[in-house]
Amino acid sequence: MKKFIIAPSVLSANYMNLKNDLTQCLENDINWIHYDVMDYDFVPNLTFGSKILQDITSQIKMNIDIHFMVKVKTKNFTDFFVEYIKANPQMMTMHIESMNAKETKLFIDLCKKNNIKASLAVSPQTPIKKIIKYLPIIDNILVMTVEPGFGGQSFIEHAAGKIGLLRKIIDQNNYKTTIEVDGGINSETSKIVKDYGVDIIVAGSYLFGQKDFAQRAKKLAGGN
Numbered sequence: 006m007k008k009f010i011i012a013p014s015v016l017s018a019n020y021m022n023l024k025n026d027l028t029q030c031l032e033n034d035i036n037w038i039h040y041d042v043m044d045y046d047f048v049p050n051l052t053f054g055s056k057i058l059q060d061i062t063s064q065i066k067m068n069i070d071i072h073f074m075v076k077v078k079t080k081n082f083t084d085f086f087v088e089y090i091k092a093n094p095q096m097m098t099m100h101i102e103s104m105n106a107k108e109t110k111l112f113i114d115l116c117k118k119n120n121i122k123a124s125l126a127v128s129p130q131t132p133i134k135k136i137i138k139y140l141p142i143i144d145n146i147l148v149m150t151v152e153p154g155f156g157g158q159s160f161i162e163h164a165a166g167k168i169g170l171l172r173k174i175i176d177q178n179n180y181k182t183t184i185e186v187d188g189g190i191n192s193e194t195s196k197i198v199k200d201y202g203v204d205i206i207v208a209g210s211y212l213f214g215q216k217d218f219a220q221r222a223k224k225l226a227g228g229n
């Protein structure tokens with residue numbers, strides 16, 4: 006049976022209790038976390054920066070999947086990522102909508118240079134034709150099934166359809182690119198994305214703060 010990677014979104018964690026929340030993930034065989042960086046520009050919300058991430062990775066051994074929802078404003082594009090790279094993330098994702106072609110190339114090259122999986126995200130309204138040419142050179146594509154910016158929103162089903170199209174293209178061409186989904190994932194919507202052929206499932210409000218975290222985590226990780 007296919008094994009899905011579950012990456013709980015720290016956006017829905019309790020920050021007064023973060024260590025417990027992350028330990029709970031590890032106790033339930035979850036060794037990835039999804040870290041949402043928002044800038045109140047690309048998205049209408051502001052979250053956390055690199056210091057909190059460095060504190061986490063200095064104490065807890067987990068694979069970090071950083072999802073940048075930002076418009077980079079540093080004079081030198083790659084400078085923005087320096088402090089995040091120090092936290093040793095496994096994967097970094099930037100939105101295709103927030104970069105021009107030159108920046109997209111710089112971002113992918115920066116990831117490769119630092120041995121970090123290079124990932125591009127597409128918002129619900131963005132067609133996959135915008136991203137297809139990058140599939141052979143990136144490690145992961147993140148399909149957003151909510152508008153980026155907040156946890157706890159409802160799953161946008163038509164956006165999930167992109168997963169099926171991507172699965173076909175990736176398999177037909179023997180690309181190694183994984184497909185990740187983020188937004189509105191629960192026990193029902195996870196079945197839809199698994200059927201479409203997803204590899205990595207991000208879930209925030211469905212997991213954190215829930216008394217039956219263990220059962221929920223099991224449901225997400227298992228097959229349909």
Ligand SMILES: O=C(CO)[C@@H](O)[C@H](O)COP(=O)(O)O
Nearest residue numbers: 014153154156157189209210
């Ligand atoms: O990036 C985002 C939102 O922009 C996500 O990672 C959310 O944090 C997922 O939360 P749920 O929809 O699972 O509650």
